[in-house]
Amino acid sequence: MNGNIIVGQSGGPTAAINSSLAGVYRTAKDRGARKVFGMLHGIQGLLQERYIDLSDYIKNDLDTELLKRTPAAFLGSCRFKLPEIHEDREVYEKIFGILDKLDIEAFIYIGGNDSMDTIKKLSDYAIVTGHPTRFIGCPKTIDNDLALTDHTPGYGSAAKYIGTSIKEIIRDSFCLEYEKGVVTIVEIMGRNAGWLTGSASLSRGEDCCGPDLIYLPELPFDLKKFGEKVKNLLSSKSSVVIAVSEGLRLSDGRYVCELGQSLDFVDAFGHKQLSGTANYLASYVAGEIGCKTRSIELSTLQRSGSHLASRVDILEAYQVGGAAVKAADEGDSGKMVVLNRISDDPYQCGTKVKDVHKIANDEKLVPRKWMNEEGDYVAEEFINYVRPLIQGDVSPIMVDGIPRHLFRPV
Structure with a gap:
C-alpha cells in the first residue's frame, strides 16, 4: 500500500x-x-x-x-x-x-x-x-x-445488553405486588427487522423465565389480540413483561406509535423517527384492563453500553x-x-x-420460521443463532x- x-x-x-x-x-x-x-x-x-x-x-x-x-x-x-x-x-x-x-x-x-x-x-x-x-x-x-x-x-453487543437488561427488568418487576397486577412493556430498536427485539429471549434461563411476550415488526400487530393475551396472562401471574419493537405496525401499515402521536421528523433517507410504541401500549393496557403499567424505552442505551x-x-x-x-x-x-x-x-x-x-x-429480516406460530415469541432457531454472538x-x-x-x- x-x-x-x-x-x-x-x-x-x-x-x-x-x-x-x-x-x-x-x-x-x-x-x-x-x-x-x-x-x-x-x-x-x-x-x-x-x-x-x-x-x-x-x-x-x-x-x-x-x-x-x-x-x-x-x-x-x-x-x-x-x-x-x-x-x-x-x-x-x-x-x-x-x-x-x-x-x-x-x-x-x-x-x-x-x-x-x-x-x-x-x-x-x-x-x-x-x-x-x-x-x-x-x-x-x-x-x-x-x-x-x-x-x-x-449486533452482538446490543443483543447482550438487551438480554441482560430484560433479565434485570423482570427481576425488578416481581418486587411489588399490585391488586390487578403490573404490566411492563419494553421498547427495543428495530424499524423493519426484529433481530434486536428477539434478543430479549436471551434473558430466559434456569434463573429467569424470560419475557412473557415478544413482538417483532416482521408480522402485523393485532391490538385486540394483544390485549386479550395480556389479560389472560394476568389471570395467572401478578407481573407480565413484554418486549416490543419500535417498528410494530398494524395490518393497515400504520406504526403503533403513530396511534399516540404524529411522526413529524424524517431523515435524509426518508425514515420516520420512531418512538412511543411502549408508551402507547402501556396506556392501552391500563385503559382496557385497569392494571398498573410501566413503559421502558431502551433508546440509545442499547447501542452505547x-x-x-x-x-x-x-x-x-x-x-x-x-x-x-x-x-x-x-x-x-x-x-x-x-x-x-x-x-x-x-x-x-x-x-x-x-x-x-x-x-x-436491501434488508435482512428475521425468517418467519424463527418465530413461533402465534407470532408473539421467537423460536429456538433464533436463540441458537444469536447466543454465540454475545x-x-x-x-x-x-x-x-x-x-x-x-x-x-x-
Whole structure:
C-alpha cells in the first residue's frame, strides 16, 4: 500500500464501531499506508473538507485498546444521502477532487444499509471516470439487517445488553405486588427487522423465565389480540413483561406509535423517527384492563453500553476493519466485507467480500420460521443463532471507578 487511506463512520453508532476503526487504522499502517485520515461526520464532513490524521490520536497500543472500548462514533457520524450521479455530478467532482488532494488510495466506510449506498455510488463513479481510488464497505449496525452477511458487528453487543437488561427488568418487576397486577412493556430498536427485539429471549434461563411476550415488526400487530393475551396472562401471574419493537405496525401499515402521536421528523433517507410504541401500549393496557403499567424505552442505551460489550463482537468488528483494508490493498472496490459463519459448535466465523450492489438498500429480516406460530415469541432457531454472538466480556479500562475512553475534542 503506497498511498493514503481515508475512513469514515456513518449512521447510528454501536458499542463496536470504533473497534472496526481501530482495525482499519492498525492494518493500514501495518500494510504501509503513509497516512490514515478520518472523515469527521462521514461523507457530509468530507464535503466540507473536515478530516483528521488518526495518528494524532492513536499513538500507541493503549490508545488502540481504548478506542476499541470507546462507544459511539469516534469520528462522528452522519445521515447524508448522496444524490444519483446524473442528478448532481458536481457533488462527486468535489469529493473526488478532495480524494486526489489527499492522495487517497482507499476509501473505507463503516456503516449500515445507507452507508453501503454511499459506497455503491462512489465506486460506480470511479468506474465511470476511471478513477483509481478503491471503495470498500465495512459492516456496522445493531439492527443486524444487512444482506449477505451472517450478522453485523455491533449486533452482538446490543443483543447482550438487551438480554441482560430484560433479565434485570423482570427481576425488578416481581418486587411489588399490585391488586390487578403490573404490566411492563419494553421498547427495543428495530424499524423493519426484529433481530434486536428477539434478543430479549436471551434473558430466559434456569434463573429467569424470560419475557412473557415478544413482538417483532416482521408480522402485523393485532391490538385486540394483544390485549386479550395480556389479560389472560394476568389471570395467572401478578407481573407480565413484554418486549416490543419500535417498528410494530398494524395490518393497515400504520406504526403503533403513530396511534399516540404524529411522526413529524424524517431523515435524509426518508425514515420516520420512531418512538412511543411502549408508551402507547402501556396506556392501552391500563385503559382496557385497569392494571398498573410501566413503559421502558431502551433508546440509545442499547447501542452505547460498551461496559457490557461482547468479546466476540469487539474482536469481529476489529477483524472486519482489517479485512476491509486488505480487500482494498488487493485491488477490490465496490465491495463490502461480510462475516461468514463456518461452525456453530465450536463457533467459528471468517470474512469474505461481496458485491455492495447486492447489499445496498436491501434488508435482512428475521425468517418467519424463527418465530413461533402465534407470532408473539421467537423460536429456538433464533436463540441458537444469536447466543454465540454475545459470548465473552471486554473489561473496560477503569480510572477512578469509571471507564476511560479515547477522547477527541469536538
